[in-house]
Amino acid sequence: MGLARSEHSNPETPGEVATGTRVVRRDARASAQRVACDICVVGSGAAGMSAALEAARLGRRVVLVDSLPVLGGQAVNSIIGTFCGLFSNGNHGFQFTHGIADEILRDLGGMEKKLHYRHGPVTTVVYYDEIALGRWVEESVRKAGIVTILGAVMRGVQRCGRRATALELATRYGDVIVEATGFVDASGDAALAWLGGFACREPEGVPVFGTQMVALEGIVEAAHPTRAELAAKMQEKGDSYGLLRRNCVSFVIPGRNIAVLNMTHTQTPLEPLAASKATLEGKAQADLSVKFLMAEFPACFGKANVRGYGMPGIRQTRWIVGRHQLTLDEVRRGHRHHDAIGRTAWPVELHDTGAGYAWQTFPEEHAHYIPLGSLIPEDADNICAAGRCIDADLAALSSVRVMGPCMAMGAAAAHALDLAGSGSVRQIDVAALQKRLSDNLDRRDGGGKDRNTR
Numbered sequence: 001m002g003l004a005r006s007e008h009s010n011p012e013t014p015g016e017v018a019t020g021t022r023v024v025r026r027d028a029r030a031s032a033q034r035v036a037c038d039i040c041v042v043g044s045g046a047a048g049m050s051a052a053l054e055a056a057r058l059g060r061r062v063v064l065v066d067s068l069p070v071l072g073g074q075a076v077n078s079i080i081g082t083f084c085g086l087f088s089n090g091n092h093g094f095q096f097t098h099g100i101a102d103e104i105l106r107d108l109g110g111m112e113k114k115l116h117y118r119h120g121p122v123t124t125v126v127y128y129d130e131i132a133l134g135r136w137v138e139e140s141v142r143k144a145g146i147v148t149i150l151g152a153v154m155r156g157v158q159r160c161g162r163r164a165t166a167l168e169l170a171t172r173y174g175d176v177i178v179e180a181t182g183f184v185d186a187s188g189d190a191a192l193a194w195l196g197g198f199a200c201r202e203p204e205g206v207p208v209f210g211t212q213m214v215a216l217e218g219i220v221e222a223a224h225p226t227r228a229e230l231a232a233k234m235q236e237k238g239d240s241y242g243l244l245r246r247n248c249v250s251f252v253i254p255g256r257n258i259a260v261l262n263m264t265h266t267q268t269p270l271e272p273l274a275a276s277k278a279t280l281e282g283k284a285q286a287d288l289s290v291k292f293l294m295a296e297f298p299a300c301f302g303k304a305n306v307r308g309y310g311m312p313g314i315r316q317t318r319w320i321v322g323r324h325q326l327t328l329d330e331v332r333r334g335h336r337h338h339d340a341i342g343r344t345a346w347p348v349e350l351h352d353t354g355a356g357y358a359w360q361t362f363p364e365e366h367a368h369y370i371p372l373g374s375l376i377p378e379d380a381d382n383i384c385a386a387g388r389c390i391d392a393d394l395a396a397l398s399s400v401r402v403m404g405p406c407m408a409m410g411a412a413a414a415h416a417l418d419l420a421g422s423g424s425v426r427q428i429d430v431a432a433l434q435k436r437l438s439d440n441l442d443r444r445d446g447g448g449k450d451r452n453t454r
């Protein structure tokens with residue numbers, strides 16, 4: 001009997017469908033697929049996406065690798081929801097970082113309710129729709145002709161002396177080897193430097209906590225508690241709900257009846273079984289915080305639903321030993337290094353206790369700088385770190401790992417490797433690099449005045 005067909009089937013051969021199959025067997029001698037490029041970027045978060053797009057615009061052949069099956073790192077997949085560190089302090093500060101930040105602000109800002117500027121109290125932050133950002137990254141990468149290898153976990157790094165030469169990747173579809181002249185380690189955990197046997201740092205003595213973010217829909221915006229009300233209630237009732245954290249944030253995405261909760265503190269170990277366990281514990285902790293909000297603030301959260309859990313939010317785990325370690329003292333003084341490549345004024349935000357975090361803000365005219373030396377592993381010639389795995393002390397890193405400066409570091413890494421070519425990033429002309437990055441070092445405009453400004 002013929003099979004039913006859709007209207008798209010061939011009317012000449014009704015009922016005929018393909019039934020053929022073939023037997024296949026993996027060739028045990030099959031070798032990994034090889035890809036060659038100029039610059040290979042590992043990690044597609046705020047830092048990696050900036051590095052990859054910048055390198056592609058410089059005419060370089062770029063391969064972008066990520067262990068997730070989607071682009072965007074934590075910016076997209078952990079429901080972070082707010083660009084911080086992008087503007088100088090004060091109510092209407094200027095924009096510190098340009099490059100892809102300009103494109104994101106322009107493109108998402110042109111869409112209905114995808115971007116929202118919040119001016120003050122410390123600085124300007126920009127709320128964004130993470131789904132729109134995800135599609136922005138995917139389309140930008142696709143149009144730039146960047147080769148992406150997704151769901152690809154690094155298993156090894158091949159080296160020749162001070163140079164990395166190739167990455168060994170495992171994907172669900174088979175193994176891939178990427179050969180490149182230069183590499184950007186934007187993995188957040190310094191995975192490339194670690195696997196390559198280069199020196200790395202980890203926090204000592206104190207853990208740096210991560211957070212399981214949750215998005216709630218169906219809230220009543222007008223009834224949303226203030227930060228002080230939330231903190232007071234957590235102090236009073238936190239124990240009875242089994243909550244670890246006391247100092248927490250729920251922020252409203254205006255006009256969409258959505259709140260994003262940053263209310264948990266979870267460990268983010270680098271050991272695989274412990275990391276998986278912590279992921280499940282983080283979600284359980286997030287559920288407790290939802291229960292607390294619904295019961296204690298029913299006017300706002302009483303009818304809310306969980307819209308989504310982010311991927312585990314990871315702050316500071318492992319990072320490179322660079323030519324220079326950025327210090328808290330340099331951050332506080334606003335020291336401008338001879339090889340500065342980016343700036344921010346974001347506070348020190350160190351999540352070093354279960355209950356809360358250290359928070360130190362800076363005056364309105366303050367800027368602190370990130371030197372190229374903190375991006376370059378001391379023992380490598382063709383690797384630049386970017387994002388939350390650059391070299392800094394615990395507190396200094398907490399003030400430069402937000403997304404504004406991550407984008408600046410990504411751009412700097414791309415330009416540094418472009419200038420280095422087949423030579424060493426340690427020997428590039430720093431003045432030439434800074435000339436290329438002058439917008440991110442000296443420009444003082446762009447106050448984020450859009451129709452959603454408040």
Ligand SMILES: Cc1cc2nc3c(=O)[nH]c(=O)nc-3n(C[C@H](O)[C@H](O)[C@H](O)COP(=O)(O)OP(=O)(O)OC[C@H]3O[C@@H](n4cnc5c(N)ncnc54)[C@H](O)[C@@H]3O)c2cc1C
Pocket residue numbers: 042043044045046047048065066067068072073074075080081082083084085152153154186187188189191210211212213262312313314315386387388389401402403404406
């Ligand atoms: C809960 C939380 C809230 C935050 N809130 C804010 C905020 O409101 N505003 C703000 O600006 N910043 C915020 N931050 C900080 C900021 O989100 C991150 O520091 C920043 O996004 C880091 O970007 P990145 O590109 O360095 O790394 P990530 O975004 O972490 O990207 C690293 C990428 O590398 C990939 N990767 C890792 N290991 C491997 C491997 N072995 N092989 C292949 N790929 C690998 C990962 O899959 C990932 O996609 C927050 C952080 C957390 C955790």
